[in-house]
């Protein structure tokens with residue numbers, strides 16, 4: 001049974017919501033104490049599977065507070081969330097592995113926001129984006145006159161993140177000489193700025209991320225083995241989006257809301273079908289861009305196949321099958337299209353209801369449709385919700 005917490009902003013909306021969720025067999029709790037909900041989320045003490053905020057409470061929460069909430073209900077995402085809660089409070093070094101755009105930085109931020117260092121800064125450094133000559137100074141700081149252009153003292157990210165968290169993205173891109181200096185700083189918790197000055201104690205929790213396999217880099221002599229062992233006390237793997245397609249509807253809805261505002265459009269079943277058969281090489285970031293693109297292009301409140309970027313739809317034919325004929329004579333295109341669409345819609349409803357174990361609310365949520373419309377679709381196809389409930 002899913003434990004759902006409904007946060008009340010507008011009592012009328014949230015009471016109705018809670019009743020509907022309860023009717024569908026969820027264990028529902030309702031509260032109007034948004035502050036303590038956020039505190040419990042921050043402290044990793046949330047014992048609900050899902051938190052539902054109505055529009056009014058969402059506004060009160062402020063978008064910023066919810067920045068590091070990881071959207072997704074796949075089993076991979078659930079595992080990730082419980083690992084986060086376990087690890088946020090511990091100061092162990094963590095290495096986050098995952099493809100480009102899969103959410104590594106968000107996971108690092110979530111670790112920071114849920115841990116005891118959250119009142120201090122989270123500082124991110126993208127090691128791959130910095131010219132080699134400047135890396136030392138970015139990491140450890142420099143004193144005035146250390147090199148041409150060093151017109152003043154600069155603290156460096158270790159000092160900026162003192163007391164907080166330092167996120168080193170694309171750690172595999174660090175040159176070997178810098179890796180050696182980084183290891184020394186990690187071992188001694190002291191930095192010395194480029195160009196002299198005195199050593200300074202620093203206490204930053206280091207979280208590193210990589211989208212290349214560091215074991216291979218170690219074998220090839222491109223990454224120091226001792227640094228590798230220092231950094232990867234715990235490894236968190238963020239799975240690529242194509243391995244957790246269950247998250248597509250929720251993530252898509254999240255981004256449509258983000259870019260489409262109050263009256264966010266929803267996705268048509270054929271759009272979702274095309275998205276489910278796409279490989280998402282750019283992962284969640286690519287999905288966000290696609291949803292931004294679609295919200296700029298769509299004409300109605302439903303986003304169809306045709307409003308998706310061509311890279312996504314190119315590989316997957318729109319859901320028109322054959323000519324739909326039984327006797328060798330093609331049917332008119334419009335009729336063939338209608339039949340193929342209806343057949344697809346029914347298959348889609350069946351598989352979504354199966355996945356939702358017979359809960360109409362849950363199925364509607366997965367389909368990113370509202371409950372009333374979803375129920376109407378079931379009726380149109382002669383499907384009975386009861387037949388999907390677990391025996």
Ligand SMILES: Nc1ncnc2c1ncn2[C@@H]1O[C@H](COP(=O)(O)OP(=O)(O)OP(=O)(O)O)[C@@H](O)[C@H]1O
Pocket residue numbers: 069070071072098099100101102103104105106107169211251254284285288
């Ligand atoms: N589970 C999620 N829920 C909500 N938003 C997400 C999720 N995962 C990723 N995002 C969003 O997708 C975008 C890419 O995520 P992020 O920057 O964390 O990826 P990354 O793995 O660090 O990428 P890169 O390798 O390119 O640095 C961000 O805008 C992030 O907020």
Ligand SMILES: [Mg+2]
Pocket residue numbers: 104105169
């Ligand atoms: Mg990143």
